[in-house]
Amino acid sequence: MAAVECPGCKANITVPDLINCPLCQTHLNPPFLRELREKEARANRAAANAQRIQGAKQWLILAVFGVVIGLAGYLVYSVVVPSEAQLHARKVSAALLACQQRIAGLAEYGEAETPPYVKNFGKGDEFYFAWQRGSFHFKNGFGAPVPMSASCIGSVSTGEIQQLTVNGKTVL
Numbered sequence: 001m002a003a004v005e006c007p008g009c010k011a012n013i014t015v016p017d018l019i020n021c022p023l024c025q026t027h028l029n030p031p032f033l034r035e036l037r038e039k040e041a042r043a044n045r046a047a048a049n050a051q052r053i054q055g056a057k058q059w060l061i062l063a064v065f066g067v068v069i070g071l072a073g074y075l076v077y078s079v080v081v082p083s084e085a086q087l088h089a090r091k092v093s094a095a096l097l098a099c100q101q102r103i104a105g106l107a108e109y110g111e112a113e114t115p116p117y118v119k120n121f122g123k124g125d126e127f128y129f130a131w132q133r134g135s136f137h138f139k140n141g142f143g144a145p146v147p148m149s150a151s152c153i154g155s156v157s158t159g160e161i162q163q164l165t166v167n168g169k170t171v172l
């Protein structure tokens with residue numbers, strides 16, 4: 001409640017509902033009191049407005065903060081947790097390496113030449129790698145290079161090789 005100055009004794013009085021000043025008994029006329037109440041009401045409205053604006057600002061700051069935290073979290077998540085496609089690609093790479101090693105291990109003479117990188121032509125969970133004849137060589141018993149071909153088929157999810165063919169001969 002706003003303090004008002006008594007027009008009679010100039011004391012600060014905080015009870016504008018009174019008709020007379022409690023100290024000097026000066027009559028406080030109704031227009032004077034009405035004006036005071038309106039002044040007080042305006043002050044209260046201004047304070048409420050300021051509080052609302054303050055509250056809105058705090059919510060805005062919280063919302064911005066929340067969005068920033070959310071974005072940062074999403075970024076960390078997308079870097080740390082690989083996507084389905086990334087996992088698939090890793091498993092395909094592992095399967096290719098397994099096929100290359102398996103094929104190289106079949107060389108009977110001399111040092112094995114590992115088949116080069118090839119694209120996966122399999123669909124869905126199947127991997128299918130194929131090497132054209134001459135894309136790698138094994139040595140024969142005389143040490144001469146023999147052009148080789150191969151295909152390697154299996155399951156991406158388990159990494160299991162289900163069919164392996166080298167120079168048209170089914171190994172698996």
Ligand SMILES: [Zn+2]
Nearest residue numbers: 006009021024
């Ligand atoms: Zn007074």
